[in-house]
Amino acid sequence: MKEEDLKTLEKKLWEAADKMRGALPVSSYKFIILGLIFLKYISDSFEEKYQELVEEDYGLEEDRDAYEMDHIFYVPAKARWEYLNAHSKDSNIGQIIDEALEEIEKENPTLKGVLIKQYNSPDYKNVNLGELIDIFTNIKIGSKEAQDKDILGRIYEYFLGEFAANELQKGGEFYTPACLVRTMVEILEPYQGRVYDPACRVWWDVCSKFKIYTKTPRKYR
DSSP, X not given: OOHHHHHHHHHHHHHHHHTTTTTSXXXXXXXXXXXXXXXXXXXXXXXXXXXXXXXXXXXXXXXXXXXXXXXXXXXXXXXXXXXXXXXXXXXXXXXXXXXXXXXHHHHOGGGTTTSXXXXXXXXXXXXXXXXXXXXXXXXXXXXXXXXXXXXXXXXXXXXXXXXXXXXOSSGGGTOOOHHHHHHHHHHHOOSSSOOOOTTSHHHHHHHHHHHHHHOXXXXXX
């Protein structure tokens, strides 16, 4: 995906999210968007591995261990993006998404209690979840190619920046501007060693930006 295409995509996604402005405060709808982004990411990653296993023809495409060994979350049939997209226009799509997240947590204990399951909340009755699903459907953010280009990171960072700008309250608590991260990278020069970061997100930012700015792929601990 070219840089200009990615910027167009970011703008399109934000315009779709911004349609919820009248129905919900930014502090609420940011969780709807970020939750769907994560769901699409793990579904893309799963689907790519699923197709590889089908082609290998060993009958392991529904074997959870085959995914765990590659650090890929196993996604149950009714939680896969294909299923959600097929039901995006159903009146109970909020319930379907919540149930999908519950199934993912059951299959992946490390996610237990992490995913926000409020899509069927009465507070979201005026949110067009189907439209958001339709928009994300044609965007690959969890495939190997997308991961190499850090499409998820770009979209996630863009949304956090927009949310921080629109919420106007305590935005810095969940968003570190890219310019600040770049400054941190240039000061730290993290070529080796370990970093203790209980917030996790900050160090992820530093690692990702380090790879981007130096153009040198490295592994971090």
